[in-house]
Amino acid sequence: xxxxxxxxxxxxxxxxxxxxxxxxxxxxxxxxxxxxxxxxxxxxxxxxxxxxxxxxxxxxxxxxxxxxxxxxxxxxxxxxxxxxxxxxxxxxxxxxxxxxxxxxxxxxxxxxxxxxxxxxxxxxxxxxxxxxxxxxxxxxxxxxxxxxxxxxxxxxxxxxxxx
Numbered sequence: 301x302x303x304x305x306x307x308x309x310x311x312x313x314x315x316x317x318x319x320x321x322x323x324x325x326x327x328x329x330x331x332x333x334x335x336x337x338x339x340x341x342x343x344x345x346x347x348x349x350x351x352x353x354x355x356x357x358x359x360x361x362x363x364x365x366x367x368x369x370x371x372x373x374x375x376x377x378x379x380x381x382x383x384x385x386x387x388x389x390x391x392x393x394x395x396x397x398x399x400x401x402x403x404x405x406x407x408x409x410x411x412x413x414x415x416x417x418x419x420x421x422x423x424x425x426x427x428x429x430x431x432x433x434x435x436x437x438x439x440x441x442x443x444x445x446x447x448x449x450x451x452x453x454x455x456x457x458x459x460x461x462x463x
Contacts (some may be wrong), residue, residue: 359458372408388412412462427452
């Protein structure tokens with residue numbers, strides 16, 4: 301008669317792998333716990349942003365949504381809608397003053413790229429002060445913008461990017 305308790309049979313198959321598998325599962329679980337603790341940091345970390353791209357995007361927003369530059373500087377189709385391929389290329393103005401206005405011009409200039417004769421720095425100064433590169437003021441109906449330096453730099457960077 302053999303004593304079943306004196307000799308232990310070695311486990312075979314799945315039973316042989318069970319302790320090792322349990323250890324691996326525990327390690328994986330521990331790793332997931334660490335990830336869960338760090339996830340708020342990972343989930344809310346901002347991706348690095350290229351400062352120039354952000355500046356150009358802000359300029360695009362100001363030009364198209366705040367300053368509404370397309371209203372005068374982009375040609376319109378027969379329905380009065382801006383022609384995308386003509387964006388900021390200059391256009392005949394679709395309106396005139398009711399009374400004579402000294403210096404009034406009937407056509408806007410091309411501002412895509414940069415206005416003719418302007419450097420980016422000169423355009424920033426114009427947008428901050430209302431003074432042209434030659435020291436004068438813009439012809440009506442162009443408003444005398446008084447943008448802060450950052451917004452003026454954003455507009456100039458955006459327009460320059462359209463070269």
